[in-house]
Each structure stands twice: as C-alpha cells, then as structure tokens.
Amino acid sequence: MEPHEEVNCDDRSHPSPRAQPTSFKPVIIGLYGLPGSGKSFRLEGLKTVLDNDKFAFYDGSNVIAAVTPGGLEAFQILTKEGKNDARERAIARVKQECSNTGKSAIVAGHFMFWAEEDEQGQSVCTPSDLTTYTHILYLNSPAELIAEYRSNDVKRCRQTVSTSHLARWQEIEQSHLCQLCRCHDILFTLVSPLVSANKLGSIVEDFRMHTEDYNMYLANQRMEDILASSSTAETVIMMDADKTLASEDSGVLFWEQVRSASAKRNPLKALFSSPLGYSYTAFRQATLLYEEALDDVEFEACCQTVSSMIHMHIDIIDLFYLIRDASHVRVVVVTCGIRSAWEKVLKGRGLTVMGDIRSDRTSGWYDEWPTHLTECWR
Template sequence: MEPYEITCCDNRPHPRDPLSTEVEPTNCTKPVIIGLYGLPGSGKTFRLDKLKTELSNDDFAFYDGSAVIAAVTPGGLQEFQNLTEEAKNDCRERAIAKVKQECCTTGKSAIVAGHYMFWPEQDENGQTVCTPRDLATYSHILYLDVPAELVAEFRLNDGKRSRPKVSISHLAKWQVLEKTALRRLCRHHDILFTLVSRPLASVSKLGSLIRDFRTHSIPHNKNLAEQKMLEILTANSDGVETVIVLDADKTLAQEDSGVLFWEHVRTGPGAGEDSDPLKALFSSSLGYSYTAFRQATLLYEEAFGDAEFEACCQTVASMIHMHRDIVNLLHLVRGTTHVRAVVVTCGIRSVWEKVLEREGLSATVKVIGGGRLRDGLVVTPSVKAELVKYLQTVRHLYVLAFGDSPLDLEMLKAADEAIVVTGEETTRSNSMEKKLAEAVRENGFHPRQVVLPDYATPRLGTRRLPLIRLTDQHFIASVLARYQSLHVLHATDRPAAKLLMTPMRDASVSGSALREVHRRVGCYLGTEFCTQIIGLESYHITHVQGHQADGYRLSNEKATLIVPLMRGGEPMAFGVNDAFPLAMFHHAKVPSDLQHDHLNDMATIILVDSVVNTGKSVLQFVQHIRSIHATIRIVVVAGVIHSQTVSAGRIARALGLFEGLSFTALRLSDNQFTGRGTTDTGNRLFNTVHMA
C-alpha cells in the first residue's frame, strides 16, 4: 500500500468503516487482484489512470492504496500517520481485505497501486510495508521497472506533490532490492510477477496482459489446449485413427530450447546475472505447476518484444539437430491420412515450429506449446496427459507417445503405447531414472525405450524397459497400420456355453470347485475354437485294432506357448493345456515376464484370462509381444469378454492395428463390471474374499 497517494482511482466513495467491521471474506474463491508496484515517482498513478480508459469498468475496479487505507482508518490518513507501525500494518491488512471483499461481491478484478517498501536515503535500511495479507491476497504483481534516472526526473518535475530529493544511485539500489525481493516472495506465495519494462511498456500491451490475467485459469488453459488439438485433427484430415504425441526438448533432439534461449540472452547486450532464470524458477516452490509455466511465459515477455523474440527463436532453432530416426518416421507419417503427429511441448512453440519447417515437416506435424502470451496457453505435465486422454476418450483415437523426462511421465502412462527416448547419459534427465523405475513398478505401465543416438546406454536395462528401433520395419508397420475388425469366436448363445457359464456366475461356487469349472471352460474353448483359429495337423497313431491311423493335434502344438495372466487366468489356462498337452506353459503377471527366450521358435502364443473387461491389460501384453516377436500368432482365450473391447471403442481400434491376433470367449457381455472384494473372480477362485 502507498500511504502518500490519496486519490481513489475508481472515483467511488469509500465509507470510513470502523475497524471492528472489517471482515475477511470466507465464501469466495481467490479473485484476480493485481498489485501495481514501483518506486515512488515511477508513474503508478499515471498508469492507473491510463488503464481506466483501456480496460472495462464492468470487469475491473481501480484502487489507490492509500485511499483504501483512509477508508478503513478512523480519522483517515491524518490519523494513520500518527499510529504505531504495528497499527499501521493492521490498517494496511484491513485495506487489502476490503479490496478482496469488494471483488468477491462484485465479481470484478482489482488493480491496486501500492508499494513494497519505503527507504529514505539517510536510513541504512528501508521499511517494508508489504504485509503478509497482501501476499496472501494478490494473484499478480506488476512492477514498473522504470530506469532510476527517469524516476529521479519524474520526482523532480512532479507538480502535484513535493517529494524529497533522492540520488539516482540510491533509487537504483532501492529498485534492485524491491525487484529481487518481490520476485522471490511471489514465487513463494504463488503470485505471478512481471516487470513492466520496455517490452510491456505501452498501455495497450499492458491492458492485454491484464485482461489475460483476468481470464486465464487452469480449466481455461486445458480447454485451449483441447481446442488446438481439435483444430489440428480436423485440418485437411479425415479418418484419423492414430495420433503420435511427441515431447520436443531432449526428445526430438538432444538439445533443450529453453537452455539455448537463455544462453543466447546471456551473451547478448545488456545481459545481467539473472539471464538464465528458468532453472531458478522451476527449482522454486512453484515446481512444474501451472503457475510456474505461466511465470516462465512472463519471463520470455520481459526478455524481448515480439520481433526480437522471433529472431532469438530463429537463432536457437538453427542450433537444434533433430534425431534422424525420428525425422524419417515423421516423413513416413506425412504420407498417410490416418496417422497424425503432434508435438506437445512445455518449451517454446516458435522454436520447434522453425525446426520442423527446416526438416520439411511443418505442413503435417503441428506444435502445441507456449512461450508468449499470444500463444494463449501453457503446456504443463498435466496438460500433456489431459491431451492424451482427450484423444482417447473424446476422439476415440489410438495414442502413441514419446517422451524423455519426468515431465512426460503422466503423458506416457496415459498413452496406449509409450516410448521413452533415452539420450546420452551426459545430457539426459538425471531425475528420470528413479521416477521411471517407480512408474514401471506400478501395475499397468509397461513402456518401451529407444536409444537416440543408437550408441547411448539404455535406461533400467532392456528387461524392464524393452528396446526398440524406430527403423525396424515391423515397428514402422505397426505405427502405420490401419484399423481392421478383430477376429472373434465365441459361444455366447450355444447350449454348451449356458451350461458351463452357470457355475461360473453362481455366487455359491468358489475355491477348488470354481477352479475346476474354469479348467473345463478352458478345455472347451481350446478344443472348440482355438483349433478353428490355429488349425490342426495330422500325425500317425496306433489304432485300437492294431493298424496305423491318422490322429490330429493342434497345428505346431509343440511350438505353442500357453500363458495364463496371473492370477485369474491360471485355472482356465490349465484347461487349455489339457486340450493341448504338448504346448509349453509359462506364468506371467506383467508383460515383461515374457522375454525373447520364451518366444524363440514359437509359432503361437495363447494368452488366457478369466475376464477381459476394459482390454487394457491384453493390449499391453500384445504390444509387448509384438515388440519382441513381429509374426507370432496371438490368441486370447477368456471366459468373458466385454463386447466393446472387441467391437467398438478405443481399445478395439488399438487391438485392430495388430496382425495375427484372434479372440475366443465362452461369452461376450454388454455389462462392463469390474469385480471388487467378494465379486472379484481371482478372490472367488482362490478363496481370498476375506482378504479383499
């Protein structure tokens, strides 16, 4: 607050409320309240008056700090000057609480002219007048970064107010202290902070910035990201089935655009000690939050005007060299209509658009990213994940995601197929190793990795993180494959199925009795349907009458691997094994339990589960198998399969991309039900319902 400026800039009367009537609003979400700070004489009142004509009075209220202090202090400013410092701070806190209350009541956003501190030149230290309640209330702080020489001139020529003479050197020192302290405090209190200097100096530019402050929010940001993705999908494209979502920095190339940008700033004229601020920002308490990325945008705005920013981006782009394997893959995608590639980056959109343009990819590979206010949005780790979910659940598309760092993990986990780009040890993310290991241990996340360049050391070993090559023809074929209807055989309406399914659905049947039922179902499905899918081969047997005769068994039965998906699939898998006694048998709880050695020389793999509900687990197993064996026949055997998993929806489309995949089930069900506790099939099979 500024106790020397007494004009109320919105020209509304402020009643002299007694101290006892000031009440902190309790039923209001945090409104947008913008502090306009700067040295005394830097032009806050002038700016406030100009903003009144630039901004709508329906959306904004304008406050001079000392006028509000006068309104909450019995006796006004004259009495305020006679109070103790403790009492003055109490009045300042009541003043900002009043502003917040009025914003909650009217729905307006506030712009409040105030001060961080006062520092008479004869005093060794200044006096901070910014209160804890100010820091709890402000959502944004704009600091008028006017050169000390101009401030001294403004103070000297101020005809409305007599100001004490202060040296330019003292004003400069005072200003540096305020900017440093406010930047630190704002990060600690989740407040967006920016300097109003030459790039933001015009009233129109400042008005645009303030309007953006009023409207921008996490939901607004998410909606903008989804709108941009929708625009990309619908532009000159029809029948999209697969979307490749790629991170940019250290994924498309080893370089990081943000690091290169600030290195370029540091080498430019006028560079100061704070020319590499992103590391300090993201290592602050803001972390990698929405506020942190919004603050990063403001740092870019502070650094350059639009023309200089684009010139810097061009320079940075010239220093980035995309991985050739990724470039070649994207050129293949360019020739399709059903596959789209989108770069979703937390970094600088303009840099990566220029890099893609240089590689001849800008027409087909679009970029969703930020860096400037005109981009409209910021890309956070959660936005990356939300965009993947949007593609899957709203657009019903199959998503293949590429990323390299912890910022990409949520996106990778959400994707149908996740590929971790592993760079050289000297340049790749150090924190990724531990976080990736933790994520891999979580049930349901089974990424693969590609090392770029190809001499880089793989992460976590190739057992936990299987290795692929982007140049492998089978991988390319899987990426470019078109959706096809799944091959499904089932016995839903057959009399035999009705008999077999009855004890499976009977709540009174559990334990060994239920396991025996599942075993009989497995034998039935193997005999009736797997033989149709895989075929039979003849071999010689000794007939009971003593002569040689033809017998029949599963085609390549000795080269067949039966894999129960643990634990629910084991009893049914034993039944399949009864039908095909020469087949190999191997338990698997997660896809990585299947390795090259298990699939070597195999012609068919039969995956067995009691219930296939969403199909996500089956999809992960199929993806993993295809990553280590491109041609092996895959047959999924289940007691019950949810019908949409194999007929419609995103999972069905994803599974339909794979050749040589078939399904067989005792019945298809339209009821998508995930068992819990006493209804969980695994608990019923093994009498562990009491442990659920």
C-alpha cells in the same frame, strides 16, 4: 528488512495460500514500483484500455484513507502496528468488493519505503497482501528515469534522492518481491517503461481469464480440434520436442542468447527449484519470464537464432517424412518449451505446422504445462 536478506518462505507472518484454500479467489493485481516510477500514470492508462465492467481500479493510498478514521493525516500518526492494521483492512476491502462484484482489481501500492539516510528500507507488505494478490506487475523503470519523474512531479513534493540509491532500492525490492511471490503462488513480472498501455492491458486481461481450469479447457479443445481436422486419421503419435526430437533444449539455448546480449542468467533453473516446483503457476511464471526478457520483435529474432541451433535427429526426420505422405497417421508435438522456435525448426525441415500462430506470447502460451501443442502433419 536487511538489504540482502533471504526471504524465508516458512515465515509465519507470511502465510501461504497453499495451506489456506478458498472456494473463490478474485484476481487482484498489484501494481508496484518505486515512488515516482509512474504507477498512477499506468493505472490511468489501464482505465482507458480495459473494460470497467470487468475491472476495478484502486490507488492503495486512497483505500487506506477510506478505512482510516481521519484519512491519511490520521494514518500518518498511527503506530507501526496501527498502520499495519489499516493496510490489512484496506486490502481486505478490495478483496471483499471484488468478491461481491465479480470484478478483477488492479491496485497501485508500495512494497517498501527507504530514506537514503537509513541503512535499510522498511517493508510495508502485509500477510494479507500475500494471501490476496494473485499477480504483481512491477514497473521496471531505470533509476535515472525515476529520478527525472520525481523532480518533475508538480503534484507531490518528493524528497531528492540519488540515482544510485534508487537503483539499489529497486534491486532489493524486486528481489524480495520475486521471492515472496514464489512462496505464495503469486505471478510476478517486470514491466518495461516502453510497454504500451494496450500491450499492458492485454497482459492484464490474460491474467483475469487465464486460470488453471481455463488452461486445461484450451488444451483439451486444441487436441479435439486436431483430432477432428482429419476424418482419415487412424493413428496419432505424440512426441515431446526438447531433448526428444533433438538433443538440444530450446529454453537453454534461448537464455544463452539473452545472456550473451544482456548478461542475464537462465532464470528457469531458479524458478523450478523454488517452492513453486513444476506446478501450473511455475509454468505460467516461466511464460512471464520470456515475456519480459525481450519485446515481440526481439523474441521472434531470438527464436529464429535458436531454431538454427537445433538439429533434429536424422531418424526422427525420416519418420516425419514417412508420416507426411500417410493420410491415416498424424503427429502431435508437445512442448513446454518455446513454441515459436519449434515451429521454425519444423518448417525449416519442410514440415507443415497447423494451428493458430499468435504473436502475443502471454495469450499464446496457453498450454505450457503439460500439453502445449504444436501440430505437424502433411
């Protein structure tokens, strides 16, 4: 694989599950990262915070050893085709076991190997990986930290490599994985080394629960709760937030703030221009982009800044103030943008926002695509 090669989403060696629908697809989460980035440590940490009746945990190398006669030693002397076949059988075993037990899986694995003396790395990602994984967590540890982990690893003899090579390897690996995931309906997110086991466990639990059907159930339930909360409501007005209540777009403003602090570009344009389009998966991926951009405290601070930059249209404000005093009318603001920012905008105008306000951005963003609701009423 060339270091800066664009991933071809039409490559027949990487078939898309869009063309191969199945009646049941278990949630199988890949835990990726460079060798020495802490995958085994993270896997053990997740075992302590997740329900073992709901999750199965796999070290990819152990599964390969189990499906290869003679174990890893025999695997190492196989041809490239033989190794690829063993990897295919390994991920197939994980999928079958999860189908049988109903559990979700977390699999620690590798995307590519790259010796520093080689011009390019060798991908070990198989077509079966891309049709089996539903999510991929990528450990985004700094190259300097990975180098330290590798040098201090007493359990494995790891080859010494420069931090510059590790950084280049990681950058290319993340780029290729991100593109492949968007071609194959796989949710992809970077995991900071600062994320606690409990926080990561919450994200993984959300992955297990949060299907498209579940998302729609939550959206419908939220709407029913809103309508049932007042017996006097005769009329409900539904309005979009971004570009309707104000000319500004909360998402654009958010990424402008992030970019000014970290030189990151707005990733939403690339996301919605990808093969995912404006699908449910795309909006779930957008949620993960917000999740990985900032921690909870930084996120809320950024939302506060964004809210101060949003100026509601005067006629909309007047309408809301008029409705505020009318018990028979209710307003529901629908947004696929940033809920927290819009809550702050509405509260700043003296409008009471009703409903659960959760700090967990992953679980809190249940309604992104098309009916994520924020309620404003008297």
